[in-house]
Amino acid sequence: MRRPTVVWIALFLATVVATWGVLSIGTTSAEPALMVGQPAGQTFTAENSQNVVDAEETDRRKQEARDGVEPIRESDPEIESSVTDDVNAVFDDVESSVVDDVRTAPPNTIPELPTTTTSTTDLSEDSTTTTLQSEPSLIVGVVFLDADGDGEFRPDAEGDRVDQGLQRVSVRIRTEGDISRTVTTGPGGTWSAEITTAAAVIIVDDSDPEVPEGWVVDTDNLSQLIPCEAGEECPAENIGFEASLRPLAEVESVLVAKYPLPGDTISYLAEVASDDVIRSGLGEPLHLPTVRQATLQRVLEEFGRRIEPDQLQEAKARQRTSPPLVFHVDTGQDVPGGDASGEIVATFLQASYLINQERTAEKQDAAAEDVPEVTVPYIAGQTIIAEGQLMTQLDIDAINATTTLTTTEQASMALLAVIAVLVALLSLYLARFRPEFWARPRLMALLGILILLAGAAVRGTVVIQEATSWYVLPAVAFGLVTAILFDQRIAMLMALSVGVLTAVGTLDVGIAVYAVLAALAPIPFVSSVSTRGAFRNAVVLSSLVAAGIAAATSWFFHVGPNDILLETIGISVAWAFGVSVVASLVGLAALQFFEAAFDITTTLSLLDLTDRNHEALQLLQEEAFGTFNHSLMVGTLADAAAREIGANPLLAMAMAYYHDLGKTENPTYFIENQFGIPNPHDKLDPRESAKIIRSHVTAGVALARRFKIPTDVTQGIVSHHGDGVMRFFYEKAREQGGEEVDVDDFRHIGHKPRTAETAILMVADSLEAACRAVFQMEEPTPDAIEKVVNRVMDEKLEDGQLSESPLTLGELTKIRAAFLESLVGHYHQRIAYPNFPGN
DSSP states (O other): OOHHHHHHHHHHHHHHHHHHHHHHTTOOTTTTTOOTTSBOSSOEEOSSOEEEEOHHHHHHHHHHHHHTSOOOEEEOHHHHHHHHHHHHHHHHHHHHHHBOSSOOOOOOOOOOOOOEEEOOTTOSSOEEEOOOOSSOEEEEEEEEEOSSOSSSOOTTOSSSSOOEEOTTOEEEEEETTTEEEEEEOOGGGEEEEEESSSEEEEEEOTTOTTSOTTEEEOSSOSEEEEEOOTTOEEEOOOEEEEEOBOOHHHHHHHHHHHSOOOHHHHHHHHHHHHHHHHHHHHTOOOSHHHHHHHHHHHHHHHHHTOOOGGGHHHHHHHHHHSOOOOEETTTEEOHHHHHHHHHHHHHHOOOOEEEOHHHHHHHHHHHHHTSOOOEEEEOTTOEEEOTTSBOOHHHHHHHHHHOOOTTHHHHHHHHHHHHHHHHHHHHHHHHHHOHHHHTOHHHHHHHHHHHHHHHHHHHHHHHHTTTSOGGGOOHHHHHHHHHHHSOHHHHHHHHHHHHHHHHHHHOOHHHHHHHHHHHHTTHHHHSSOOSHHHHHHHHHHHHHHHHHHHHHHIIIIIOOTTSOHHHHHHHHHHHHHHHHHHHHHHHHHHHHHHHHHHTOOOHHHHHHHTSTTOHHHHHHHHHOHHHHHHHHHHHHHHHHHHHHHTSOHHHHHHHHHHTTGGGGSSGGGSGGGOSSSOOGGGGSOHHHHHHHHHHHHHHHHHHHHHTTOOHHHHHHHHHSSTTOBOHHHHHHHHHHHTTOOOGGGGBOSSOOOOSHHHHHHHHHHHHHHHHHHHTTTSOOOHHHHHHHHHHHHHHHHHTTTTTTSOOOHHHHHHHHHHHHHHHHHHTOOOOOOTTOTTO
């Protein structure tokens, strides 16, 4: 038996047995026929006596025991701490919001003291001296808290609050000669200081520690120049400080934006906090801390009541109907303060006496464990269920426990037979209609693996469908991946295979129909993509189509008389779309592995290869720049020709980019890389030159292997010269050695092109080189270009280099036209600009 035959048989058996194995995992003898809610296919009779556990009744009683357990509740300290923090945050923000931090005292400009200037006869310049008075004078003043904000010190005014002197405030006295001293205010805020000069400057620092927090000067006279005659008592202007408060409306707007409290509560808090700023300066007891304390005390009391979630609204209402008692030191009970306190508690109060889920579950589990299993006795010969009756779980368990089904082996063998027939038909099709595919064992092995994975997906769907849906089957992914790895026709075969495997694995007609159609869905979307973005779009579009297919098949096959139509269809659509997207993305991610492991060239890998940043192209550009430009132009020609006849343009372009990769080994031995240097072949024997030229093929194959370039692209390196003769060196050898020259010594070592893409590459390579040589001397007119195209193609045909390619005469005609159009565009006429270099 020949080795290829052994390989095919091994692949066939491995695919069939492995797929049968995964579809059989976890199956029972009764699985195909015994399903809850389905009619019994036959009358089942107990073959032996046995007590069978009634799982449903046992579970029901266990659930009753669970439901009868009282939940275990505990206070949650985190919630209680959070509520306390929220309450404190309200009062903290109120206190900080009423003080106007932006308001500052007027600029404290210190006046200059007058100087006394005298002149003497024995000095050439004037001199400044300090004139002392014959008798000291007295400067007096007051520093006070301006309670009413009128800028005047009126301690005897009528009203609840009057101005008060501010004691222990430092007053600095500066006299002529820059002499300074400091006095402090005494009772009533008064101060006095003797001076012996005609004037003095008094200075009060508005940041003095004795000035209450939140108070700023309002008399604009922190620094004063006081002239004073000898022996006189000279009063300074009284210096007053008033509370720096923001307008109540502004404070309320800030608090309303931050806290969900009623407007009257916000207004009350703002007023009390503002009043407390004045109280703090005047030394009166503060009231807002009293309201805070009452609020926090009520929070603690409520938590002590152990508030459960269903009691929370009642507790909140209680705060409003029976608010905390708040007392004002001056007026007695503060009813608005109590209402505000109750509103704050009601707003932030949370239920903190909650169920401990873990401890409760443990208690419920213990109660369920104490429930004994419910068993139903069956005796030999007793009818378990009659044919046609709807089956319960107890019926199925009794059948499994008391009978031995005789269809186990038959069902298993039937499954194996169906899978074998499926794989055999696929093999027959490929051997008959796709011999190039059949001849590559790696591709056949990969197809077998995909079939195996499809079987595993079907089995996984069967296992989880009761908890999810039948439409978790990732059929779209198999059609998508197969179309990318191979082609559309093989992807259609895969769709058929997925449908067959789904039918035998689920015994559900609806999901089998869905599997076939969903696997077909991505094929038209990936048939002509040429960018990575297009692949992502194909995933989304295929998934949307799968969702539509799921809607139709679910409606027709899976909506029962008691099901809700839209709900059932919606669940199926959601699962189909979500699983299709995820599975397809996973499949795309796995493509790189399949490409490398099985030497497959896909559109994705071709996109990577035609990226100018590919390391092999970078090497070609750096080592052989002329060859690099030549390869790009060949790629352009090959792309145009391949598109014209329906071949693979990306493959043709990739072959063109890498066909001369081997020239990086000896770049200067090739004419396109000889920039300003003599041709080294002029000094070599023709056979040595031929050997060097021939080596760029073998070197290119080695480099392709190094850079992991796929075999399909490497074929362009092997066949772009075919087995043609290096005519120049052959003729040179004949001139030197006469007629005794072996022509085979001057043949390239590759083989003739065997695909449309490699044939296009051969002609494009020769054509680009010919045009570059001819049009260095001649004008590249369209007629001249056409002559070169015809000459090159005719030469290849006459030499038999295209004899093994699948190209037809019609396709060759189209290729001629595509080459001509591309070259005419490349050598297009340019406008001759006046006085431009080269004209």
